[in-house]
Amino acid sequence: MSGLEDLYREIILDHYRNPRNQGELETPPAVMAEGFNPLCGDEVTVHIHVEDGVIVDMKFGGHGCSISLASASMMTTVTTGKSLSEAKDIIYSFKQMMSIHEGRLEEGSEETDSPMAGLGDLQALQGVVKFPVRIKCATLGWNTLEQCFEELASQ
Amino acid sequence: MSGLEDLYREIILDHYRNPRNQGELETPPAVMAEGFNPLCGDEVTVHIHVEDGVIVDMKFGGHGCSISLASASMMTTVTTGKSLSEAKDIIYSFKQMMSIHEGRLEEGSEETDSPMAGLGDLQALQGVVKFPVRIKCATLGWNTLEQCFEELASQ
Amino acid sequence: MSFNVSVLKKDFPLLSREENGEPLIYLDSAATSQKPQKVLDVIDSYYREINANVHRGAYRLAEQATTAMEEAREKVSSFIKSDRSEEIIFTKNATESMNLVARSWGESNLNEGDVVLVSSLEHHANIVPWHQLAESRGIEVRWIPLTESGLFDLTDLDRLLDGVKLVAVSGASNVLGTVPPVRMLADAAHNVGALCLVDASQYVPHRPTDLAELGCDFLAFTGHKMCGPTGIGVLWGRSELLESMPAFLGGGEMILDVTKEGFTTNTIPWKFEAGTPPIAEIVGLGAAVDYLESVGMENVLDHEKTLTSYALQTLSDRFGNDLIIHGPNDVSVRGGVLSMCYQDVHPHDVSQILDSHGVCVRAGHHCAKPLMKLLDVNATVRASLYLYNDESDVDALADALEATGQFFSP
Amino acid sequence: MSFNVSVLKKDFPLLSREENGEPLIYLDSAATSQKPQKVLDVIDSYYREINANVHRGAYRLAEQATTAMEEAREKVSSFIKSDRSEEIIFTKNATESMNLVARSWGESNLNEGDVVLVSSLEHHANIVPWHQLAESRGIEVRWIPLTESGLFDLTDLDRLLDGVKLVAVSGASNVLGTVPPVRMLADAAHNVGALCLVDASQYVPHRPTDLAELGCDFLAFTGHKMCGPTGIGVLWGRSELLESMPAFLGGGEMILDVTKEGFTTNTIPWKFEAGTPPIAEIVGLGAAVDYLESVGMENVLDHEKTLTSYALQTLSDRFGNDLIIHGPNDVSVRGGVLSMCYQDVHPHDVSQILDSHGVCVRAGHHCAKPLMKLLDVNATVRASLYLYNDESDVDALADALEATGQFFSP
Ligand SMILES: Cc1ncc(COP(=O)(O)O)c(C=O)c1O
Numbered sequence A, B: 001m002s003g004l005e006d007l008y009r010e011i012i013l014d015h016y017r018n019p020r021n022q023g024e025l026e027t028p029p030a031v032m033a034e035g036f037n038p039l040c041g042d043e044v045t046v047h048i049h050v051e052d053g054v055i056v057d058m059k060f061g062g063h064g065c066s067i068s069l070a071s072a073s074m075m076t077t078v079t080t081g082k083s084l085s086e087a088k089d090i091i092y093s094f095k096q097m098m099s100i101h102e103g104r105l106e107e108g109s110e111e112t113d114s115p116m117a118g119l120g121d122l123q124a125l126q127g128v129v130k131f132p133v134r135i136k137c138a139t140l141g142w143n144t145l146e147q148c149f150e151e152l153a154s155q
Numbered sequence C, D: 001m002s003f004n005v006s007v008l009k010k011d012f013p014l015l016s017r018e019e020n021g022e023p024l025i026y027l028d029s030a031a032t033s034q035k036p037q038k039v040l041d042v043i044d045s046y047y048r049e050i051n052a053n054v055h056r057g058a059y060r061l062a063e064q065a066t067t068a069m070e071e072a073r074e075k076v077s078s079f080i081k082s083d084r085s086e087e088i089i090f091t092k093n094a095t096e097s098m099n100l101v102a103r104s105w106g107e108s109n110l111n112e113g114d115v116v117l118v119s120s121l122e123h124h125a126n127i128v129p130w131h132q133l134a135e136s137r138g139i140e141v142r143w144i145p146l147t148e149s150g151l152f153d154l155t156d157l158d159r160l161l162d163g164v165k166l167v168a169v170s171g172a173s174n175v176l177g178t179v180p181p182v183r184m185l186a187d188a189a190h191n192v193g194a195l196c197l198v199d200a201s202q203y204v205p206h207r208p209t210d211l212a213e214l215g216c217d218f219l220a221f222t223g224h225k226m227c228g229p230t231g232i233g234v235l236w237g238r239s240e241l242l243e244s245m246p247a248f249l250g251g252g253e254m255i256l257d258v259t260k261e262g263f264t265t266n267t268i269p270w271k272f273e274a275g276t277p278p279i280a281e282i283v284g285l286g287a288a289v290d291y292l293e294s295v296g297m298e299n300v301l302d303h304e305k306t307l308t309s310y311a312l313q314t315l316s317d318r319f320g321n322d323l324i325i326h327g328p329n330d331v332s333v334r335g336g337v338l339s340m341c342y343q344d345v346h347p348h349d350v351s352q353i354l355d356s357h358g359v360c361v362r363a364g365h366h367c368a369k370p371l372m373k374l375l376d377v378n379a380t381v382r383a384s385l386y387l388y389n390d391e392s393d394v395d396a397l398a399d400a401l402e403a404t405g406q407f408f409s410p
C-alpha cells in the first residue's frame, strides 16, 4: 500500500465522508465560480460572501474524487472568517506546498519556516505531492476560489 | 570491394564510356518519350522510328549514372531491328531479371529457362539486383522505351 | 504455437516487474500495450546495425534500412490482408491517420451541408477532425445512437444516412468494448454513395483483420496498442482513393519534383509520408506483427473472449449491484474492455487504491466525452485485457476492488 | 568532459561495425546521425520499466511515463535556452513542425498576395508547405538569391521584404553548409511586421542554440539528426503566438472538452499534440540532449570547424580542380557539410565506389531541387561530419575518392 496512507490521511477521509460547508449561497450578494478539471471531468463550484473585505460565508459544490472534495471542504473551514488578504496568503502557502518536489518534502518537513507552517489541518494534504496526477484534484477548489476573487475584483 | 565487379562489369563500363546510338531522331516520323528518376534527378530521352511494326532506328539521350546510361545504350543495340512484339518480349525478360531476388539469383543462374536466357550482353546487368537502389537506374531507359510504345499506340 | 499465457507473459519484460514486492498486474492495454522483448531487440539492433536514412542513399547501410522499412510495410499489409502494400501509409498514430483522411479526402470532397456519420461511442480522434471540418467547411456531424446495452441503434439507419458522404465508426470501442457491425455499415454507406472509414485502433490488435470482410474504404490503427512502439500509426486506404487524394503534409519524400514555381507529388504510399519517416518505429511495428502472427490472431481473439467472459462472470458474482459494468454482456459483440463504476467511489480513487495493490487500470473519460455524457458519468474505471492477461489478473482486480470498497466504507 | 573523438566514437555502437572486414566510415550525419548507446539504453529501459500511456493515468506507471516525457520537454527547452517549456511542441519530425506552422499559423494569417520569403537553398520541407499555401490561398513564395559562394545575397533585401508576412529560412544548409545571418533576417522581418521561422534541422544538432540570440519566432528541428531516435521532431514557438493559433491535428490530448456540438482546445503545448505522443521517442530525445550536453555544444562546434577546415584543405590539396566543393570556403559561416562533384563521374557512381570502401556518403538532390537547379547539377555527392568523425574519416574519404577516379578512368 505504498504511500497510500500518506494520500488518504484520516482527516481527509473524514472531510470526504462528512463534507463541511457543502451547498450554495445566494448571488448577489455572494459571488460564485466554477472550476473544471479536464483530466477527469470533475467540476466544482465555490460561492463566497464577502463583507468589508472579510469572507463571511463560503460554500462549495459539484462532484469530484475524495481528494478534490476533501480539499475543497478543508479550504472552506480554513478560509471562512478570514480577510481577503489573509485568504490569499493561505492559498499561496497551500499552492507552495503542492509544488514542493517529493524529494524536498522529506527533508524539509521539519523546518518551521516551511510553507506548510500555519496550514494546520491542511498539512494532511501534503502527501498528495507524491501522486502528481492528484495535485490537480487537490488544487481544483482553490483555483476556483481564486476565480471568485477575480470575479469580485471585476465588479 | 564487395560485389562491385558484379555491378560494374567490363561490358557495362564499355557502354558507359562509349555509348551506342546516342542522340535524337526527327519527330515525326519518329516518336519520343522522356523518362525521369525522381530519386537522383536523372533524365533520359528515347527516340524510336518504327516502320511496318519494326523498330528501324533508336536513339537515346539525357544524363545519368553509368548504370542508367550503359543500360540504355545496351537496350538500343539489342532492340533496334526487332519487331515491336519481339522488343516487348525483351523488355519483359529484362524486367523479370531486374526483379529476381538476390538470393534466387545465385541458385537460378544455371537454368536455361531462366528469364536471363536469350538476353545476351544484357545479362551483364544482372548484378544490379544486388544493389536495389540502382535497379531504378538500370530500368530507366527501358521504362522510357515503353512510354514510346504507348505514344505510338495512341497515335 | 499453442497458446500458453504463462509462457507468453515472459515475453514481456515489463510484466515481470514488481511494484513494492508485489507483481505488477497490467490491465490498461486499451491505452497502450506492453512490448515483447523481440520487438525491443529488433528496434535496438536496427539502431546498432543498420541505422541510416531511407531511400535515396546508395550505400549498403541506407539500402538495408530502406529494405527493413519496406519489408515492414509488406508485413503490415499482409497482416490486414491487403494485397497492395502501397496502400499502407505510415503515420505517427491513429489520430494522424484520421486527420489525414479528414484533411486530404475531406477537404477535397466535403462541402457545406455534407454529412459525416459517426457513432455516439467514438474516441475523440474520430470526432474532433470532423468538428474541425464542421468549423472550416460547414459540414454536419451526425451521431448514430446507442441502445441501452451500448450497441449501435440502427433502427433509423435510412434516415441517418440521408446526405451522408462518410460513415466513420470504431471497429471496436475503447470504452464499452462494443464491436459494431462494420460490414453492414460499410455496405449501407456504399449504397448511398458514401465511403466508410473504420477506426480500428481497438480492432486490429485484438482479432484477425480481413479488409475484404470489413468492406471499408479507410482503416486507421496505431502501433503502440498492438505490441509495437510508440510514434507509429497506419492508414490503409483503397489505392484508387489514395491516388485521387491531394497530398497532406508537404516536404521531402512526398514529391517527384520541386521547382521555385511548384511541386508534383510522388506515387502512393510516399505521397503521404512527408519527411524522414519513423523508421525504427516502422521496423518495430513489423516485428510486432511477426510476434502477433507467431501467436496467431485467432488464438488472441479466443483467449480474450474466454477471459472476458470469466471477468464479466467473476465481477458480477462478487460485486453484484455494487459494480456497474457498461457495455454489452455478450462476448460475441464485445472486446475485452471493462468500463466500471464501483459503488459511489470516484474512479480516480478506485484506480488509486487498485494501483496500491499493483493493479494498473485507467480512470477517466477515455477520450470519449460524448459517450460519458450519454452514460451520465464523468469518468469510469476501465480495465482492459490483452493476450498476456489471465484469470489470475482478473482475480487480482476483483480482490483489489474489494479492498477499495473496504477502504472507503465508513 | 574533454573532447576526445576516439573515446567518444566508442559511445556509438554502429560506428564499430565492420563492413567486409573494413571499418565503417559514416559520413552521412546530415541525413541522420548515429545514436549513442546511452540513448538506446534509455529507450529500452523506458519500454521495459515504465511504458504506459501518458497523462490521465492515475497509476504509478502512467505517472512515471508522464514525468519522463515532461522532463524530456524541460531538457529540450533548456537545450535551446527557452525559459518556457510549454513552448516546446513535439511533432514527428521537422517536416511536420513546419507544416504545423504553415497550416495553423499560415491558414489563419496569410491571404492572397501575402508573401513568404524563403531562400534558394531551402530543404523541400521548408518549400512545399508554402507551395501548398500558394495553391490553396494564393500566397506568393519569394526567393532570396545566393551569391557565387553560396551565401545569401541580401543586397536587395528591402525590395525582397516588400509584402512579406513570414521569413522562413534554414539555420544551416544541408547542402552547402551555409549558416545564414538569422538574427539579421529576424530583425529585418520584425521591422516590416513579419515573423521569422528558422528551419534549424542542421543547426541545433551542431552548435549551441540560444533563442534570444537567434531572435526568431518559430524554430523547427528533428530528433534523428541530433543523436536521438527517429519519429520525433520539435517545434518551438513564442507562447503568445502558439496561444493565438488554432489547433492543427484534432483528437485526444489536444482538447479541454468535446461535446456532440464541438470542442474546446487545451492549453499549449498539448493543444498541438493530438493523440498518443511518441513517448519513447520523446524520452529518447531527452537522453540525446543529455548526451550532447555532456559533450558540450561548444566543443561540438569547435571540433566540427577544425575538422571541416581539415577536410576542405585535404580535398583541395589532393584533388585540385578535379573536385568541386560547393558552398562557402570560410568555416566561420558554414557547417561540416561537403557537397561535391568529382570529375564527370555521376554522384551515384561515386557513392557506390565509396561505399565499397566502407565510406557512407549520400548522392542525390538532398531534398533541395531548386538549389540543384541553381548549381546546374542534378545531384551532388555529400559527405557530412559530426562529433564522432575525425581526420582519419576524412582521409578515408579522400583515399576512396582517389580509387573512384582510378576505377572510372578509361
Ligand atoms: C535543412 C533540413 N530541413 C528539414 C529537414 C527535414 O527533416 P525531417 O526529414 O526529419 O523532417 C532536413 C533533413 O532531412 C534538413 O536537412
Ligand SMILES: Cc1ncc(COP(=O)(O)O)c(C=O)c1O
Residues within 6 Å of the ligand: C030, C031, C093, C094, C095, C096, C123, C125, C126, C170, C172, C173, C174, C199, C201, C202, C222, C223, C224, C233, C367, D252, D274, D275, D276, D277
Ligand atoms: C478507439 C480509439 N481510436 C483512436 C485512438 C487514438 O490512438 P492514438 O492515440 O495512438 O492516435 C485510440 C487510443 O487512444 C482508441 O482507443
